[in-house]
Amino acid sequence: MAIFTEEEQDLIAATIAEAEKLTSGEIRIAIEKHCKTDAFDRATEYFFKLDMDKTSEKNGVLIYLAYIDHKFAIIGDSGINRVVPEDFWETTQVAMKAHFASGSYASGIIAGVTLAGEKLAAYFPTAHDDVNELPDDIIDMDKHKF
Numbered sequence: 001m002a003i004f005t006e007e008e009q010d011l012i013a014a015t016i017a018e019a020e021k022l023t024s025g026e027i028r029i030a031i032e033k034h035c036k037t038d039a040f041d042r043a044t045e046y047f048f049k050l051d052m053d054k055t056s057e058k059n060g061v062l063i064y065l066a067y068i069d070h071k072f073a074i075i076g077d078s079g080i081n082r083v084v085p086e087d088f089w090e091t092t093q094v095a096m097k098a099h100f101a102s103g104s105y106a107s108g109i110i111a112g113v114t115l116a117g118e119k120l121a122a123y124f125p126t127a128h129d130d131v132n133e134l135p136d137d138i139i140d141m142d143k144h145k146f
Contacts, residue, residue, distance in 0.1 A: 003031060003067050008106040009138055015110045016136040019117025024124045025059040025080070026134040027116055028052060029109055032141035035066030042066070043073040046141060053077055055133050059124045063096075063112050067105055072096065074112065083123050092116055 004012065016027050028050065035042050043064035047053065052060035058079030065072045074089045092115040099108030 004106055004138065012106065012109055012113065012138055013136045015113045017132075019113050020126075020132060020136070022117045022126060023059075023120040024057055024126050024130050025061055025117070025120035026052070026055050026132070027061045027063070027113055027120075028134055028136075028139065029063050029065070029113070030139045030141050031065045031067060033066065033068045035069050035071045039064060039066060039071035039073040040075065042071075043075045046139075047075050047077075050134075050139065052134065055079075057124060059120065060134065061116050061120070063109065063116070065105065065109070070100070072100065074116070080120070080123070084119075088119065092119065 012029060016029070019027055030043070030046050030050065043062055046064060047060070047062045050062070052062055055077065058077045060077045061080070062075050063072070064075070072093075074092060076084070076089070080088075092112050095115055096108040096112040099105070099111055
C-alpha cells in the first residue's frame with residue numbers, strides 16, 4: 001500500500017482494535033488514490049458495498065480517504081445517526097484534517113479512529129459478549145474487487 005508503510009498499517013489496525021475495545025461500534029478504513037465525486041457520496045457507496053450496514057447494532061463507521069485528491073469523509077450507520085448530534089463527526093474531521101494538512105496521513109487516520117472509538121463509547125459501550133463483526137485492516141479500494 002503506497003501511502004502507508006507496513007508499520008503504519010499495523011499501527012492503524014492495532015488502533016482500530018483498541019478503539020473497538022471501548023465500543024460495540026465497528027470502525028473501518030477505506031482508501032484510494034482518486035475520488036472524482038463528492039467524498040461523502042463515495043464513502044456512502046463503499047459503506048454499503050463493504051456490507052458495513054450489516055452490523056447487529058447498525059453502528060459501523062467508515063473513514064474514507066482519497067489521498068491524492070485530498071478528500072476524506074466519515075460516515076456512520078443508521079443506528080449511530082439516530083442517537084448522535086448532527087455535528088457528531090465534526091471534531092474528528094478537524095483533528096484528522098490538521099494531520100492531513102501536514103502530510104501525515106497515518107497520524108490523521110489514527111487520530112480519527114481514536115476519536116471515533118472514544119465518541120462512540122458514550123452511545124455504544126462495549127458489552128461482555130461483544131464480537132468483532134468486521135475486519136480491522138485497511139481496505140485499498142484501488143485493489144478491491146466487488
